[in-house]
Amino acid sequence: MDMAKFLPVLLFLFSLCVAVQASHKVYTEFQSLHSEKTSQSIETLNLIQRTGYHFQPPKNWINDPNGPMYYNGLYHLFYQYNPKGAVWGNIVWAHSVSKDLINWEPLEPAIYPTDHFDINGCWSGSATILPGNKPVILYTGIDPENRQVQNYAIPKNYSDPYLREWVKPKDNPIVDPDRSVNASAFRDPTTAWYGKDGLWRIVVGSKRNHRGIAYLYRSRDFVHWVKAKRPLHSKDKTGMWECPDFFPVPLNGKNGVDTSFDGPDIKYVLKVSIDLTRYEYYTVGQYHQGIDRYVPDNTSVDGWSGLRYDYGNFYASKTFFDVDKNRRILWGWANESDTAKHDVAKGWAGIQTIPRELWLDSSGKQLIQWPIEELETLRGDKIQIKNHKLKMGEQIEIKGITAIQADVDVTFLLPSSLDSAEQFDPRWVNAQDVCALKGIKVEGGVGPFGLFTLASENLKEYTPVFFRIFKAPQKHVVLMCSDARSSSVRSGLYKPSFAGFVDVDLTDRKLSLRSLIDHSVVESFGAGGKTCITSRVYPTFTSLNDAHLFAFNYGKESITIESLNAWSMKRPQIN
Numbered sequence: 001m002d003m004a005k006f007l008p009v010l011l012f013l014f015s016l017c018v019a020v021q022a023s024h025k026v027y028t029e030f031q032s033l034h035s036e037k038t039s040q041s042i043e044t045l046n047l048i049q050r051t052g053y054h055f056q057p058p059k060n061w062i063n064d065p066n067g068p069m070y071y072n073g074l075y076h077l078f079y080q081y082n083p084k085g086a087v088w089g090n091i092v093w094a095h096s097v098s099k100d101l102i103n104w105e106p107l108e109p110a111i112y113p114t115d116h117f118d119i120n121g122c123w124s125g126s127a128t129i130l131p132g133n134k135p136v137i138l139y140t141g142i143d144p145e146n147r148q149v150q151n152y153a154i155p156k157n158y159s160d161p162y163l164r165e166w167v168k169p170k171d172n173p174i175v176d177p178d179r180s181v182n183a184s185a186f187r188d189p190t191t192a193w194y195g196k197d198g199l200w201r202i203v204v205g206s207k208r209n210h211r212g213i214a215y216l217y218r219s220r221d222f223v224h225w226v227k228a229k230r231p232l233h234s235k236d237k238t239g240m241w242e243c244p245d246f247f248p249v250p251l252n253g254k255n256g257v258d259t260s261f262d263g264p265d266i267k268y269v270l271k272v273s274i275d276l277t278r279y280e281y282y283t284v285g286q287y288h289q290g291i292d293r294y295v296p297d298n299t300s301v302d303g304w305s306g307l308r309y310d311y312g313n314f315y316a317s318k319t320f321f322d323v324d325k326n327r328r329i330l331w332g333w334a335n336e337s338d339t340a341k342h343d344v345a346k347g348w349a350g351i352q353t354i355p356r357e358l359w360l361d362s363s364g365k366q367l368i369q370w371p372i373e374e375l376e377t378l379r380g381d382k383i384q385i386k387n388h389k390l391k392m393g394e395q396i397e398i399k400g401i402t403a404i405q406a407d408v409d410v411t412f413l414l415p416s417s418l419d420s421a422e423q424f425d426p427r428w429v430n431a432q433d434v435c436a437l438k439g440i441k442v443e444g445g446v447g448p449f450g451l452f453t454l455a456s457e458n459l460k461e462y463t464p465v466f467f468r469i470f471k472a473p474q475k476h477v478v479l480m481c482s483d484a485r486s487s488s489v490r491s492g493l494y495k496p497s498f499a500g501f502v503d504v505d506l507t508d509r510k511l512s513l514r515s516l517i518d519h520s521v522v523e524s525f526g527a528g529g530k531t532c533i534t535s536r537v538y539p540t541f542t543s544l545n546d547a548h549l550f551a552f553n554y555g556k557e558s559i560t561i562e563s564l565n566a567w568s569m570k571r572p573q574i575n
């Protein structure tokens with residue numbers, strides 16, 4: 001009997017099985033479908049919705065960013081990719097390189113299923129640069145029993161500036177789930193860090209019953225790994241921890257440091273992607289090297305009522321240290337909020353958000369994120385507004401730029417008294433619920449004020465990004481919303497009222513907002529990057545000029561636009 005004939009069927013069955021266990025959705029019926037009737041033509045859908053300056057491959061499904069690194073003058077980005085369609089499946093490590101993190105050149109996939117240790121899948125992982133400038137990739141493979149194991153891969157030719165080909169040595173897998181570990185919930189190895197004792201360390205995400213776990217492993221040679229008696233950290237009632245990321249941040253300044261940095265005046269950050277909520281949470285804390293335990297500070301809430309990198313569509317993120325510019329950079333995946341049917345019709349799904357520089361706020365309590373400075377090279381035509389007072393109910397159009405592909409940065413000046421701010425109800429613990437309750441339509445005292453992005457001329461469709469300010473006993477509460485509920489007249493879309501609170505001092509009466517608008521994505525940074533929200537939205541425009549941008553104030557008190565700068569954004573070379 002010819003087994004080769006049955007192999008594809010077996011692989012298919014295995015991949016279905018893995019997919020179910022990993023709670024990724026597989027739409028087998030769509031995998032070979034190339035077109036689908038929709039009300040807008042496919043050309044129009046793509047013209048309006050495909051992003052202009054966000055990272056995307058020409059077509060197909062993408063998810064997690066993998067193994068980002070800087071090596072010999074080039075930035076590398078790998079990412080989870082389905083070469084066969086616009087839904088999850090057939091995952092390989094696609095690979096692109098860049099000199100500036102903005103323009104990208106595509107290469108052949110670097111890692112794809114070939115061996116017993118990854119024949120059923122090549123899932124997420126990280127890169128570490130070993131001494132002697134030798135990169136190594138750690139990733140999760142799915143073996144023939146559908147167990148999740150950790151593998152390594154090394155460049156075939158270190159002199160190839162593009163690191164095109166990667167070799168998976170035969171001693172893989174290097175980390176097997178032992179009997180205490182759930183082999184169906186054991187994935188996404190971190191970048192390694194080096195201890196004073198001469199041992200490398202990594203963390204692998206997992207769970208036990210309902211407890212989310214970051215298992216710690218140690219190795220002298222990067223090949224033989226031993227599980228530590230105790231995990232680096234864990235937290236009950238949080239479920240599976242995916243894509244953990246663990247790194248040091250200096251107490252002062254914006255610079256980043258290498259993952260193995262050993263010096264004074266640093267704190268650590270542990271981020272996990274929680275599969276149950278599909279959001280990411282981080283804490284700031286202490287890493288006790290002697291006992292190899294991470295302990296969040298008492299100012300950092302652990303679990304899913306804690307801080308998030310982004311309060312919108314943002315998941316499976318990963319940072320890397322950019323040794324060229326001494327900064328730590330964050331990549332994150334923004335999935336679609338459209339139906340799988342539309343994704344398949346367009347032929348693509350998923351984007352990477354604009355890389356963000358990330359550092360510790362001077363309070364030491366949270367991180368600050370800001371789009372990398374290289375993005376500014378794409379700025380074209382500019383509009384500026386200074387000292388414009390927005391009275392109650394007023395909105396002004398920001399004309400003269402391409403509102404569908406823009407960068408807007410505005411600083412609002414609040415009234416000298418915040419007495420008329422609405423009272424904050426202490427029961428409001430979830431910002432998204434408050435945004436849903438109040439939106440822009442419930443009149444407030446101070447706010448709502450902000451931007452209408454991707455708006456139709458008559459405001460039939462618009463995505464407001466805005467603030468509302470509340471009075472509370474201790475200090476004012478600032479709510480930031482990116483509300484997709486009116487973003488499209490189409491039904492069947494996911495249109496959440498994403499929101500987060502902004503821990504900002506209002507004594508200088510200033511509050512800033514920057515939004516990166518790009519066809520079907522609005523990435524917003526409140527108060528200089530203290531609170532970030534990414535929304536995916538799908539207005540039904542039929543031409544690029546249908547998109548408009550406004551600034552508005554629907555609160556009782558006047559708000560002044562102290563300064564507003566908006567730019568048309570150029571289209572870089574992406575893949």
Ligand SMILES: *[C@@H]1O[C@H](CO)[C@@H](O)[C@H](O)[C@H]1NC(C)=O
Nearest residue numbers: 156157158159160161162163
């Ligand atoms: C390695 O890459 C370098 C630079 O591209 C090239 O000159 C050399 O021939 C390659 N070596 C092998 C064995 O392919």
Ligand SMILES: *[C@@H]1O[C@H](CO)[C@@H](O)[C@H](O)[C@H]1NC(C)=O
Nearest residue numbers: 021022182183184185208209
């Ligand atoms: C192991 O993880 C899988 C996938 O999440 C889950 O379905 C299963 O219940 C877990 N097993 C145990 C013993 O917790």
Ligand SMILES: *[C@@H]1O[C@H](CO)[C@@H](O)[C@H](O)[C@H]1NC(C)=O
Nearest residue numbers: 285286296297298299300364
């Ligand atoms: C939090 O920890 C700091 C020291 O890191 C301590 O001074 C402070 O009292 C603690 N606060 C609470 C509420 O435990």
Ligand SMILES: *[C@H]1O[C@@H](CO)[C@H](O)[C@@H](O)[C@@H]1NC(C)=O
Nearest residue numbers: 278279314315335336337494
């Ligand atoms: C992105 O898509 C929306 C709509 O389908 C889901 O609700 C989210 O769970 C999903 N996010 C991730 C990280 O998969």
